[in-house]
Amino acid sequence: MSDAPSRSSAGKRRQKAERIRQVMAAEGETVHGNIAGHNQLRYDVTDEFEPFEDYRSQARAIKEDAIDRLPELIDTVTEAVEANGGSVYVADDAADANRYITDLAAQQDAGSVVKSKSMTTEEIDVNEALEAEGVEVWETDLGEFVVQVAEESPSHLVGPAMHKTKDEIKALFEAHFDPDEPLETAEDLTAFARDFLGEKIRAADIGMTGANFVLAESGTVVLVTNEGNARKSAVTPDTHVAVAGVEKLIPSIGELEPFVELIAKSAAGQPIANYVTMLSPPTDSPTLDFDEPDEPLGPGGPDHRDFHLVLIDNGRFEMREDESLRETLYCIRCGACANSCANFQHVGGHAFGGETYTGGIATGWEAGVHGQDSAAEFNDLCTGCSRCVNACPVKIDIPWINTAVRDRINRGADPGTFDFLVEGLTPDEEPGGMDLQKRLFGNFGTLARLGSATAPLSNWAAASAPGRWALERFFGVDPRRDLPTFRRETLVDWFEAREARGPGMNADRRVALYPDVYTNHVLVERGKAAVRTLEALGVHVELSPCLESGRAPLSQGMIETARSSARSVADALEPFLDAGYDVVAIEPSDLAAFRREYDRLLPAEEADRIATASFEVMEYVHGLLENGADAAALDPDGGPIAYHSHCQQRTLGLEGHTEAVLDRCGYDVVTSDVECCGMAGSFGYKSEYYELSIEVGESLAEQFESGDAAGRPIVASGTSCREQLGDLCDSAVSHPIELIAPR
Numbered sequence: 001m002s003d004a005p006s007r008s009s010a011g012k013r014r015q016k017a018e019r020i021r022q023v024m025a026a027e028g029e030t031v032h033g034n035i036a037g038h039n040q041l042r043y044d045v046t047d048e049f050e051p052f053e054d055y056r057s058q059a060r061a062i063k064e065d066a067i068d069r070l071p072e073l074i075d076t077v078t079e080a081v082e083a084n085g086g087s088v089y090v091a092d093d094a095a096d097a098n099r100y101i102t103d104l105a106a107q108q109d110a111g112s113v114v115k116s117k118s119m120t121t122e123e124i125d126v127n128e129a130l131e132a133e134g135v136e137v138w139e140t141d142l143g144e145f146v147v148q149v150a151e152e153s154p155s156h157l158v159g160p161a162m163h164k165t166k167d168e169i170k171a172l173f174e175a176h177f178d179p180d181e182p183l184e185t186a187e188d189l190t191a192f193a194r195d196f197l198g199e200k201i202r203a204a205d206i207g208m209t210g211a212n213f214v215l216a217e218s219g220t221v222v223l224v225t226n227e228g229n230a231r232k233s234a235v236t237p238d239t240h241v242a243v244a245g246v247e248k249l250i251p252s253i254g255e256l257e258p259f260v261e262l263i264a265k266s267a268a269g270q271p272i273a274n275y276v277t278m279l280s281p282p283t284d285s286p287t288l289d290f291d292e293p294d295e296p297l298g299p300g301g302p303d304h305r306d307f308h309l310v311l312i313d314n315g316r317f318e319m320r321e322d323e324s325l326r327e328t329l330y331c332i333r334c335g336a337c338a339n340s341c342a343n344f345q346h347v348g349g350h351a352f353g354g355e356t357y358t359g360g361i362a363t364g365w366e367a368g369v370h371g372q373d374s375a376a377e378f379n380d381l382c383t384g385c386s387r388c389v390n391a392c393p394v395k396i397d398i399p400w401i402n403t404a405v406r407d408r409i410n411r412g413a414d415p416g417t418f419d420f421l422v423e424g425l426t427p428d429e430e431p432g433g434m435d436l437q438k439r440l441f442g443n444f445g446t447l448a449r450l451g452s453a454t455a456p457l458s459n460w461a462a463a464s465a466p467g468r469w470a471l472e473r474f475f476g477v478d479p480r481r482d483l484p485t486f487r488r489e490t491l492v493d494w495f496e497a498r499e500a501r502g503p504g505m506n507a508d509r510r511v512a513l514y515p516d517v518y519t520n521h522v523l524v525e526r527g528k529a530a531v532r533t534l535e536a537l538g539v540h541v542e543l544s545p546c547l548e549s550g551r552a553p554l555s556q557g558m559i560e561t562a563r564s565s566a567r568s569v570a571d572a573l574e575p576f577l578d579a580g581y582d583v584v585a586i587e588p589s590d591l592a593a594f595r596r597e598y599d600r601l602l603p604a605e606e607a608d609r610i611a612t613a614s615f616e617v618m619e620y621v622h623g624l625l626e627n628g629a630d631a632a633a634l635d636p637d638g639g640p641i642a643y644h645s646h647c648q649q650r651t652l653g654l655e656g657h658t659e660a661v662l663d664r665c666g667y668d669v670v671t672s673d674v675e676c677c678g679m680a681g682s683f684g685y686k687s688e689y690y691e692l693s694i695e696v697g698e699s700l701a702e703q704f705e706s707g708d709a710a711g712r713p714i715v716a717s718g719t720s721c722r723e724q725l726g727d728l729c730d731s732a733v734s735h736p737i738e739l740i741a742p743r
Contacts (some may be wrong), residue, residue: 009435013476016688023351024695027163031155031348034162035339039675041269042336042391049265055258060395062255063330066247067320073216073249074311080219085282086307090246093314094124100310101126101208101241102133108239108306110135110205114197116223116230117141118210119157119333120312121243123356123369126208138200140229142193149176155349156358157335158267163348197229207233211244212332213259214309217252221309223277224263226270231277239306240281246311247329253278259332262393267334281307319368324404328364330394337361337388337398342676342696343381352381360388364401367408376409380689383680384555385647386592400600406557410434434558437476441682442556445548445565448521451486459485478690482727484522491520491527495543502535509539509624512576513617514569516587518719520546529741530586530617536633536742537624542581545572549590554597555681566593566601573610583614586737588649588718589681591616595652616649618717618736622657631664635742638666642709643736644700644725646718647676658717658736665740670709674700679720694728701728715739 046052066073078088091097105113113135115121127137127148139148143160147153150172154160161169170183173192183189201207209230213222221242223230234240250256264273282305319325338344338352338359349358354366354374360382367375382402389397411434440447451458461467462483471477492515511534519527534541547569550562573583585591594614598607615623625631643662645655655671662669678696683689704714704725714733716722722733 009437009476010473013437013686013688017691020347020351020688020692023347024692027155027348027350028346028695030165031163032345034159035345038159038269038339042266042339043269045265045269045271049261049271051261052265055261056393056395058258059262059332059393060330062250062258063394066250066255067326067329069251070246070249070317070320073251074246076216076251077214077219077249077309077311080217081281081307081309084219084280084307086219086309088309088311090311091313094312097124097243097310097312097314098126098129100308101243102129102135104239104241104308105130105133105135105206108205110239112136112138112200112204113206113208114138114140114201114204114233114237115144115208116210116225116233117144117160118208118243119154119356120210120245121208122154123245124243124312124314126243138197138204140197140201140233141225141227142190142229145193145197146172149173153350153356154358155353156338157333157349159335163350198232201229201232201236204233204237206239206241207235207237208241208243209234211242211248212263213250213256214242214244214248214311215251215253215256216249218280219309220253220278220280222256222260223275223279224260224273225277226268226274228275231275234277234279234281239308240279241308241310242281243310243312246313246316247331249311263332263334266332266336266391266393281305281309315369319364322368324401325364325368327396328361328368328401330396331361331365332394334393335359336391336393337396340387340391340675341382342385342387342674342678343383343692345675346692346695347381352378354378360398360402361392361396363405364398367405372405372409375405379406379409379557380683383683385676385680386596386651387647387675390651400597403554403557403559407559408557410438410557434556435476436474437686438556438558440475440477441685442553442558442561443548444552444682445517448486448517451484452488452490452521455486455488459483472687476687477685478687480690481685482723484518484723486521487524489524490546491515491524492543492546494524494528495531502531503538503540505540507538507540510579510581511539511541511584511620512544512573512581513541514544514549514573514583514585514590515546516585516590517546517548517552519586523719523722523735526586526735526738529735529738530584533617533621533634533737533741534584534624537621537629538633539624542576544569544576544583547572549593550597550601551589551593552681554593555683559601562597563601566598570598570602570606570610577609577613581613582620583610584617584620585614586617586735588616588646588652588654592648592652616652616654616657616717618658618661619654621737621740622661625661625664633742634665634740636665636667636740640668640670640712641715641739642670642672642704642712644672644674644677644704644714644716644721646716646721647680649717661740662715662736667739670712672700672703672709674703676700677716677718677721677724679724681720684720684724693724697724697728701725704729 081088089100130137139145146161155163211221212224264270344352353362355370357365363375363379384399386399468479472479531541548565550565553561595611677700678693684693714725714731716733726733
């Protein structure tokens with residue numbers, strides 16, 4: 001391999017690291033503070049709303065049905081709007097939509113347009129198109145107004161100016177508008193914007209809105225907002241133009257309720273939005289002449305209201321036919337995926353976003369409407385932690401969309417025609433020139449086998465100055481990150497060599513303990529502790545072969561490599577499952593692969609069989625104790641501890657099992673409520689993301705170094721969490737199974 005590609009990759013990594021460093025310094029603290037407040041409100045309101053999960057399921061089903069029936073719904077809404085005197089235009093792309101809108105403005109000799117918040121109009125750059133034709137355009141949403149004045153792009157789907165402080169907005173307004181009185185408070189800033197934009201709304205020739213939902217049966221445009229500007233923009237000017245992606249269509253008002261309940265709770269943690277506006281335009285309210293406000297002009301006269309619904313394709317119909325991007329069209333643009341994401345919390349949408357869209361779901365939108373190159377700029381900021389899955393009000397599998405797009409980026413494929421389900425490819429055969437960094441981390445199992453086979457020499461060589469230089473130079477492994485120490489005697493070696501064994505084949509429970517790569521080759525003691533614990537509780541234990549579960553290649557977007565790994569694991573587990581064994585995993589990310597990702601990688605019946613039979617080790621211990629196993633057989637020390645649960649363990653709802661077992665064993669547990677440790681497997685090793693990883697981890701470290709958690713021994717369920725906390729807190733970190741295992 002020539003030196004040029006490695007120089008190019010290293011240069012790109014340095015540029016990305018510098019970009020992230022700049023955004024964190026300029027905007028990170030403000031974004032984090034704002035999102036933390038949104039998140040807590042969201043947790044509170046969804047916990048208190050009993051039908052939340054039912055509504056999520058309903059909304060998902062409605063969106064699936066609506067996207068299936070999309071051509072039919074377009075015909076229905078067109079008929080409804082035109083029967084009411086309005087117009088519907090289905091635009092092929094951004095240029096087509098802008099041509100229609102600018103032609104309309106020219107026909108009406110419009111000099112000014114006011115707009116309410118709309119990500120779809122951001123997507124098509126309608127402001128620029130209108131301004132190029134000499135039309136004045138003003139954003140009336142306060143956040144959009146701020147970023148318009150600042151000449152910036154929105155940093156969040158819901159909070160466009162979430163990256164700005166009050167003082168920054170104050171300085172911006174005073175510099176741009178030179179107001180007569182100083183704008184000292186948030187109330188002053190809001191009042192100034194309200195008065196300024198009120199004049200613009202009254203003078204506007206055209207009002208433009210987006211649409212949160214469009215009801216096909218009646219042609220009703222639904223606007224869910226926290227400011228009154230959308231209503232004013234829709235009904236004050238004589239002409240209303242609503243711009244919406246075709247995916248915003250749902251059949252009728254009968255399907256609206258779950259969405260209205262979900263969107264405010266998911267977006268801002270509100271029981272319901274301040275304004276829910278339903279317009280079946282053209283509305284029959286009179287137009288007003290603001291020079292003579294007491295003389296209304298009735299509809300049907302020379303100044304009757306005019307309405308245009310512009311529905312945007314712009315790649316959406318291709319997304320509809322794309323197995324991996326289709327779910328993106330279910331999105332209701334609430335931003336919960338961004339708010340739940342630890343990386344987004346620290347950089348915001350100006351790093352974690354593309355040309356228009358931000359946050360976890362942005363990868364799907366950007367790949368679908370702007371192209372793969374836009375998604376490639378930020379796609380790797382999604383670590384696949386899966387916390388967004390439970391946050392999404394329509395249950396979109398956002399990590400899988402990001403993984404599928406990452407796979408395509410690796411291969412250099414055209415998103416419009418790519419079929420990533422290519423049989424028989426190994427990592428070395430994947431087209432597109434995937435970089436060495438992803439090859440290294442995606443094939444960690446191979447690296448671990450070599451590392452153990454040659455330990456301790458491998459550990460010395462990797463830690464040496466030449467070794468660290470080479471790892472950074474060619475693979476982008478940050479030299480500030482401690483490397484794993486491979487063990488010469490693996491867990492499999494120990495298990496096969498030991499003489500003392502627990503309960504035999506006649507035990508009531510038989511377990512195939514899955515020795516994940518890290519447990520087998522690096523953290524061998526937690527594997528031994530798992531074996532001793534299960535046997536002490538009366539379980540017959542066997543080890544399944546040590547095979548990569550597929551989680552590591554999935555994190556790098558190597559889907560076919562992951563599929564091959566899943567196939568090998570399934571074949572290895574089949575004899576155990578046939579014999580009635582349960583499968584127990586120590587590493588939560590591997591259990592998540594068994595329970596979630598294998599459904600994408602294996603035939604459904606086979607994936608379901610593995611998912612049903614698989615358990616996390618502390619979940620399994622909890623089940624044994626609840627069903628009569630003797631806790632006296634364990635050997636806990638008890639006492640105070642600080643515990644951090646793995647992201648995917650939380651997503652699977654398993655955190656409580658560990659807490660219950662530790663409590664039963666006499667431990668006083670303080671559990672972190674921080675979203676993520678920031679390490680996320682290979683993410684924290686990569687030089688371009690090391691500083692972001694540490695920044696995210698600091699929130700967790702600060703929690704464990706203060707308050708009730710201060711001074712307590714630290715316990716973590718995940719490998720990544722253990723590594724990160726060990727580095728940041730300068731403390732030994734244990735797995736929960738190590739605390740309760742017999743000596």
